[in-house]
Amino acid sequence: MVPPHQIQAELAMVPNSNETEHGGGGGGLEEKQEEQSMAGFKNFLWHGGSVWDAWFSCASNQVAQVLLTLPYSFSQMGMVSGVVLQIFYGLVGSWTAYLISALYIEYRSRKEKENVNFKNHVIQWFEVLDGLLGPYWKAVGLAFNCTFLLFGSVIQLIACASNIYYINDRLDKRTWTYIFGACCATTVFIPSFHNYRIWSFLGLGMTTYTAWYMTIAAVVHGQVDGVTHSGPTKLVLYFTGATNILYTFGGHAVTVEIMHAMWKPQKFKYIYLIATLYVFTLTIPSATAVYWAFGDQLLNHSNAFSLLPKNAWRDAAVILMLIHQVVKIKRSW
DSSP states (O other): OOOHHHHHHHHHHHHHHHHHHHTTOHHHHHHHHHHHHHHHHHHHHHOOOSHHHHHHHHHHHHOSTHHHHHHHHHHHHOHHHHHHHHHHHHHHHHHHHHHHHHHHHHHHHHHHHTTOOOTTOOOOHHHHHHHHHOHHHHHHHHHHHHHHHHHHHHHHHHHHHHHHHTTOOSSOHHHHHHHHHHHHHGGGGSOOGGGOHHHHHHHHHHHHHHHHHHHHHHHHHOOOTTOOOOOOOOHHHHHHHHHHHHHHTOOGGGHHHHHHTSSSGGGGTTHHHHHHHHHHHHHHHHHHHHHHHHGGGGGGOSSGGGTSOOSHHHHHHHHHHHHHHHHHHHHHO
């Protein structure tokens, strides 16, 4: 966690070191200015710790591939239940994030009183549980996180393969899964959420484009002939759809890491809620429009891309979702 005054202090030290090396000559002055400019540009792209950085991280991390499967969930449980449960799970998730933020602040304040230095360490959720509740809850939290990350990463990699298959079917989906697994592995070079400033901004832009593309494309396409909206028809389908919506707003494991990347974590309290309200503007219109247009056909098409017309707009949405998915997997890891 790098406070603004520390960044400024580091930048101020650059000219001094250059003067020593170059003797304060004219050429040295130009190099000093160039290095200072490059350092400022790097900080702008790389060193994120503001309230806005946290908001972008929360909003872009909440929704990705699941955006494409929410219409499928609507077909399983009906439009009314789909909208109501999105709002319910989103608000419950925001309340959970608020509680986690309070626990994080308490844990960190205790550790800082013990003179613990977190400069080269990112606090994890299971550490908070250990510090406040004891080792048993640490084990439970660690087991939960590992299980969630394992299955979540597998689901996301398979989703990447499914998406790219709509553009290029010359390779089978298993091969595409291996390829994207290798691509995602390279993101380990990004140290922490502190360094996700530009990626969080771009990621939210990508999901925003995809959501509104789905909404507009479905409305322009109109309802298919003989469209029906019969959901829910089976209890198992209803709860399957509800589980998918819960997964949309259930990524609280990274809340602590996002807070830890902030310069002032105490300002996090309502960021998750505001991010969730923005996510509603993406998930509800897109899922509603696609379900309105295709109805029960979605029961056999879990990915909305499979029903939307194939054109340059759809291919752009596929590519943007793939890029965002790769970055999101790293954040999950």
